[in-house]
Amino acid sequence: MPLKTLFLNPPSFENFDGGAGSRWPATREIESYWYPVWLAYPTGMLEGARLLDAPPHHITAEETIRTCQDYELLVLFTSTPGFPGDVRIAEAIKDSNPRIKIAFVGPHVSVLPEKSLMEAKVIDIACRKEFDYSIVEYAQGKPIEDILGISYRKNGHVVHNPDRPTIENLDALPHVTDVYRRDLDVRRYNVPFLLHPFVSLYTTRGCPAQCTFCLWPQTLSGHPWRKRSTDDVAREMAKAKDYWPYVKEFFFDDDTFNLQKARTVELCAKLKPLGLTWSCTSRVTTDFETLKAMKDAGCRLLIVGYESGDQQILKNIKKGATIERARQFTKDCHKLGLVVHGDFILGLPGETRETIKNTINFAKELDVETIQVSVAHAYPGTELHESAIKNGFMTSDTKMVDDLGHQMVQIEYPGLPATEILEAVHHFYDAYYFRPKAAYRILRKAVFDNSERKRLYKEARTFLKLRAQRHKWVKENRKEEAPAPEPAKA
Numbered sequence: 001m002p003l004k005t006l007f008l009n010p011p012s013f014e015n016f017d018g019g020a021g022s023r024w025p026a027t028r029e030i031e032s033y034w035y036p037v038w039l040a041y042p043t044g045m046l047e048g049a050r051l052l053d054a055p056p057h058h059i060t061a062e063e064t065i066r067t068c069q070d071y072e073l074l075v076l077f078t079s080t081p082g083f084p085g086d087v088r089i090a091e092a093i094k095d096s097n098p099r100i101k102i103a104f105v106g107p108h109v110s111v112l113p114e115k116s117l118m119e120a121k122v123i124d125i126a127c128r129k130e131f132d133y134s135i136v137e138y139a140q141g142k143p144i145e146d147i148l149g150i151s152y153r154k155n156g157h158v159v160h161n162p163d164r165p166t167i168e169n170l171d172a173l174p175h176v177t178d179v180y181r182r183d184l185d186v187r188r189y190n191v192p193f194l195l196h197p198f199v200s201l202y203t204t205r206g207c208p209a210q211c212t213f214c215l216w217p218q219t220l221s222g223h224p225w226r227k228r229s230t231d232d233v234a235r236e237m238a239k240a241k242d243y244w245p246y247v248k249e250f251f252f253d254d255d256t257f258n259l260q261k262a263r264t265v266e267l268c269a270k271l272k273p274l275g276l277t278w279s280c281t282s283r284v285t286t287d288f289e290t291l292k293a294m295k296d297a298g299c300r301l302l303i304v305g306y307e308s309g310d311q312q313i314l315k316n317i318k319k320g321a322t323i324e325r326a327r328q329f330t331k332d333c334h335k336l337g338l339v340v341h342g343d344f345i346l347g348l349p350g351e352t353r354e355t356i357k358n359t360i361n362f363a364k365e366l367d368v369e370t371i372q373v374s375v376a377h378a379y380p381g382t383e384l385h386e387s388a389i390k391n392g393f394m395t396s397d398t399k400m401v402d403d404l405g406h407q408m409v410q411i412e413y414p415g416l417p418a419t420e421i422l423e424a425v426h427h428f429y430d431a432y433y434f435r436p437k438a439a440y441r442i443l444r445k446a447v448f449d450n451s452e453r454k455r456l457y458k459e460a461r462t463f464l465k466l467r468a469q470r471h472k473w474v475k476e477n478r479k480e481e482a483p484a485p486e487p488a489k490a
Contacts, residue, residue, distance in 0.1 A: 309362025
């Protein structure tokens with residue numbers, strides 16, 4: 001028998017969505033949680049293992065510590081913002097159960113394994129990048145020196161075993177929906193722009209795009225794009241439909257779901273007979289024919305990373321897309337009746353007051369259903385992090401999040417201080433949603449759908465609370481930035 005293993009997305013900041021399903025670890029403006037897909041795969045590979053996703057299930061640190069008393073191996077998915085707190089809970093778990101072995105996984109320890117192991121003696125091993133088979137082999141008792149892709153301490157020094165090749169045969173991995181059904185309550189997961197309840201999973205891993213800010217391809221999943229067979233995906237979706245007849249939507253949370261046209265069209269042909277409502281990620285390079293095949297197969301919504309309305313910024317971040325292509329893609333979606341949720345980032349390299357205005361105007365021109373506006377975060381291991389440090393753009397206080405886990409501005413530029421970037425986030429939301437057309441869309445939902453009305457009310461309260469906190473931060477920091485008054489002349 002392998003070590004009795006608990007896979008943990010740990011309790012952290014209140015409502016923190018920073019674990020095994022979040023590409024952008026932070027407490028959101030509106031409470032939301034993604035599924036811990038990365039942890040679900042190895043959970044399904046080990047007999048006797050369990051997946052505990054603490055944040056959406058509101059499981060406390062005390063409850064988590066008690067649960068860990070029954071296990072021999074803890075696998076904790078950590079993030080850069082959450083790492084200090086994750087170490088503290090791991091230490092408490094070790095105090096309560098001294099015999100337990102503790103492995104940390106996720107982007108932070110992938111990039112900084114030596115630093116993590118030396119700073120946190122409670123960590124026994126750190127797994128780098130894809131950790132499915134590394135953890136399974138460790139739990140099954142394979143000699144530690146023979147396990148690829150892990151780092152550990154030996155005689156006071158950190159040993160880095162050779163890297164593990166990326167997993168090519170994704171069909172050999174278990175179906176995460178089997179683990180969800182046993183260990184998770186799918187009604188606990190909420191993302192504001194998706195129907196509730198929803199279930200998310202992957203059909204591919206990796207992303208060949210070179211976006212300098214993007215966390216997972218540079219630190220976890222890698223750039224090589226690998227895909228499950230369309231038959232395997234269709235089998236899992238048919239099973240998931242039977243598991244949760246009350247689920248309103250399935251979400252394919254791949255880095256880029258529709259990267260390859262032929263594969264997308266083939267998969268759509270197999271999803272169509274299932275009669276599912278589903279949504280996915282998309283790049284603006286997707287053509288009309290592919291979008292139509294997706295719509296015909298039940299696709300409802302696309303998450304699209306527009307990032308900026310300035311072509312030079314798109315070039316700076318190696319987005320591999322143009323403003324004109326984004327315009328045409330969005331027109332195609334509107335024509336087909338595909339809903340679009342647009343993601344934008346303020347504070348990317350080259351940002352100025354003028355480019356922020358351009359991006360806001362660009363977003364209003366696109367007029368997608370919903371938007372999310374984030375501040376640029378330079379995660380360790382990304383090209384953006386390296387560039388920001390090299391050019392001296394990191395703020396003197398480099399905290400990524402505040403005491404509640406919300407995003408803080410980490411990068412600023414000459415003539416564009418951190419306070420202006422954060423203030424611009426809320427100006428962006430105001431300029432976008434307080435237009436008659438956008439306001440009407442929200443009111444229409446509230447009037448005709450009682451459950452949606454309650455959801456919108458809760459989300460609005462949460463957002464306005466955070467907005468007030470951020471305004472306070474901007475005001476306080478503006479005072480610090482203000483030059484001291486000149487002494488009065490005699």
